[in-house]
Amino acid sequence: MEKIRPMLFTTLKKYSGAQLMSDVVAGIIVAIIALPLSIALALASGVGPEQGIYTAIAAGFVISFLGGSQVQIAGPTAAFATIVAGIVAKSGVEGLAVATIMAGIILVVMGFCHFGSLIKFIPFTITTGFTSGIAVTIVIGQLKDFFGVTYPAGMETIETMQKLKAFAAGFGSVNLHAIIVGVVCLAILIVMPMITEKIPGSLVAVIAGILMVKFLPLHVNTIGDLYTVSNKLPAFRLPVFSYDVIQGSLSDAFTIAVLAAIESLLSCVVADGMIGGKHRSNTELVAQGAGNIISALFGGIPATGAIARTAANVKNGGRTPVAGMVHAVVLLLILVVLMPCASWIPMPTIAAILFMVAYNMCQWRTFVRLTKTAPKSDIAVLVLTFFLTVIFDLVVAIEIGMLLSCLLFMKRMSDETGVRSWLYVEEVEEQKRKAQEVRKAKKAGKELSVEEAQLLAAAAEDEEAAMKEQARLREIPRELAVYEITGPLFFGAADRINQIETREETKCLVLRMRAVPAVDSTAMNSMVALYERCQKNGVTLILSHVNEQPMHVMEKAGFVDMVGRDHFCPNIEAALDHADEVLGK
Secondary structure (H helix, E strand, O other), X not given: OOOOOOHHHHHHHHOOHHHHHHXXXXXXXXXXXXXXXXXXXXXXXXOOHHHHHHHHHHHHHHHHHHOOOOOOOEEOOHHHHHHHHHHHHHHHHHHHHHHXXXXXXXXXXXXXXXXXXXXXXOOHHHHHHHHHHHHHHHHHHHHHHHHOOOOOOOOOOOOHHHHHHHHHHOHHHOOHHHHHHHHHHHHHHHHHHHHOOOOOHHHHHHHHHHHHHHHOOOOOOEHHHHOOOOOOOOOOOXXXXXXXXXXXXXXXXXXXXXXXXXXXXXXXXXXXXXXOOOOOHHHHHHHHHHHHHHHHHOOOOOOEEOHHHHHHHHHOOOOOHHHHHHHHHHHHHHHHHHHHHHHHXXXXXXXXXXXXXXXXXXXXXXXXXXXXXXXHHHHHHHHHHHHHHHXXXXXXXXXXXXXXXXXXXXXXXXXXXXXXXXOOHHHHHHHHHHHHHHHHHHHOOOOOOHHHHHHHHHHHHHHHHHHHOHHHOOOOOOOEEEEEEEOOEOOOOHHHHHHOOOOOOOOEEEEEEEEOOOEOHHHHHHHHHHHHHHHHOOOEEEEEOOOHXXXXXXXXXXXXXXXXXXXXXXXHHHHHHHHHHHHOO
């Protein structure tokens, strides 16, 4: 089992001066990239611009120091923007701090309970659906600033649909100057990666936006017009906890924790692929929890692993957690020295940066590919999760998406479970004769009925099964019935056991269970009912090739003693021989 051990301590064993230089350079570059993103994401989250920097500093340092990835860079991310904005609107900054600390505690518990591997059970269609949905909500939330629109007074703008409605209602107040600044900055963000990847496009866009507003007669809102910008160091502050506050924040805390776990571990997987490494998922969860607790205590917002910043770290030579720690220290210096300059940044520039963030995270190519290639049930989960995220929120989307995924999975597993009776020789011959008649009719051009088509399919299936078992075919008496069960026997498929029938002449029933990997209590209850039915009809029940998990469940339920241990046989040959003994053959 994976030990909780920070990757920093492992990498320092073979650390060198050359690697230190590479990590320092990578950390400085990532800090420059993170600066405008942290400010933009803080504003999108409904908090002050400095709180995004606080988050990148506090959480970024702690998660790098304690984390289970060599190169993970943590900080505020777009995935949290709409969630945090909703919490702030509903419960204020105090409520956000409580929810974030609780989420951190949940993440630490998840790590120590080794839940890191359980994240893989969240379907890809759900993560793709809500990620694309979050991207759309970010775009809708930034339309106001990009177009310079003023929302009509009195309209609520907490939910995404409310923002869209308010934007439409206030569209008459569009500011042409804001559009010019926004379009120019968006063009820079699109073009810069084509020219060079060494200079962050977001930094160039911020500088261009500031210069346009400062030196051109453009009347555009800046961060300083709407927010008070502070360069004070983050101060420790413990929020007030009470039973009512904790109860009210529990749902938000679980949402933050689950999303932080998913985002951070996905980022770790991407980073592993880039450096050929292997992260420690449970250690990473503990670090994410500690980072979020510290972030909230120092005025920050929820944080998690940021894929784009992590990739930039790797591309610029970062190979150990030292790079992430350097990134946090550099941001701290920028906060003290340059933070007042953030008040000059135009709001359309922030909107343009967030548009690009939304585009990069939306996974539209993956979304389209899934709609074309995935099974219909997966497409339903994907589309439903997407629309629920946009129309309602991420909590509803994940809850209903997971519920639907579970139901569809159970349906698939139920369809895989089958109960099939062995046929007597004369029954096989009769079925073959009927199938031949149907084939002749088909060749003659006759249109087949549903029953005739089913007969052909059943005949083909039986012929294939007979060929596979030909070496083991043997005559069995009419007093013996044999049923083969395939697939997991769980509550969704337990009714299959009720399909097992015995005839008047049946004195012995053999259940071949070699293809049954698991049994649950509902199926066990049906097995007991079958045994009681056999007892009532004077039929001896014999079980063949019961696998380890079903056998354990049967022993625990007392079913083995009920049926009789001597009626459990290791294979079908032994079961048929035992049946002959029971029948006195």
